[in-house]
Amino acid sequence: MAEVAEENDYVNAPPTSEPNRGIKCRITKRVVIGILTAVLLLAAIIGIRVILHDKQLPRNLAETVTPTAAPDTSCPLKLPCDTGWKLNGIKCYHFSTTKSSWDQSRDECQEKGGDLVKIDSRExxxxxFYEGRELIKTNDNEDKFWIGLTDAVIEDQWRWVDDTPLNQSLSFWFEMGDKVEPDNWTDKDKKPEGEDCVRMGEMGIEYVEKCWFDKHCEAEQRFICEKEANKSPDCQKN
Known part of the structure; x- marks a missing residue:
């Protein structure tokens, strides 16, 4: 009887927890799969939105960016300097091949839209000096260039053509031994008024910053004109 009772106890015993574990595993897998699916779906949605945005961006840019206007070939720009002039900084310079007095030289420069050169820097x-040196004749010591400096109004008060006084720290008078410029050399018979205008030029490069000479203003010399570089179009738009 005892054996029968034991068998009945075994048969009537409650089921073990193994089936519950299986159910829990299946539920966990479903949750994980669901989460992964949601993540993938979200990633796909984000990717699609990025692609659509990138496709839309060029079209938006094309609508908002103003196209650059084509150059107006009917109104060409001038070169910085006219033919026969040399550019340095923001100024243009003309070195004459003809010779004339200081006053006549100034008139010619003004007719060209400038004036005799004013020198206000070492550069x-x-x-x-170097540009003029290329034009000076090696066998002619009198072959020099008028510049826009004179003391014709008041002796020894050197002034430029724009009426500004000479800055003595930026004067480049010739000096060699006992010969020092300006010397206001006078000729009692021919030029008693002395030398009131300034010319420049020497062949030797050692004279680059000491090549100014005073000279009587009626002497015929080459000359250097100066004017502003061109800044405006060659024609006016309607």
Missing amino acids: QQRFL
Whole structure:
């Protein structure tokens, strides 16, 4: 009887928890799969939105960016300097091949839209020296260039053509031994008024910053004109 009772107890015993574990595993897998599916779906949606945005962007840019206007070939721009002039900085310079008095030289410069050159920097002085040196005749010591400096109004008060006084720290008078410029050399018979205008030029490069000479203003010399570089179109738009 005891054995029968034990068998009945075994048969009537409550089921173990193994089936519950299986159910829980299946539920967990479904949750994980659901989460992964949701993540993938979200990623796909984001990817589609990015693609659509990128496709839309060029069209928006095309609508908002103003196209660059084509150059107006009917109104060409001038070169910085006219033919026969040389550019240095924001100024143009003309080195004459003809010779005339200081006053006549100034008139010619003004007819060309400028004036006799005013020198107010060492860089400018060096530029003019080397450019002029290429034109000076090696066998003619009198072959020089008028510049826009004179003391014709008041002796020894040197002024530029724009009526500004000479800055002595930026003067480049010739000096060699006992010969020092300006010397206001006078000729009692021919030029008693002395030398009231200034010319520049020497062949030797050692004279780059000491090549100014005073000279009587009626002497015929080459000359250097100066004017502003061109900044405006060659024609006016209607």
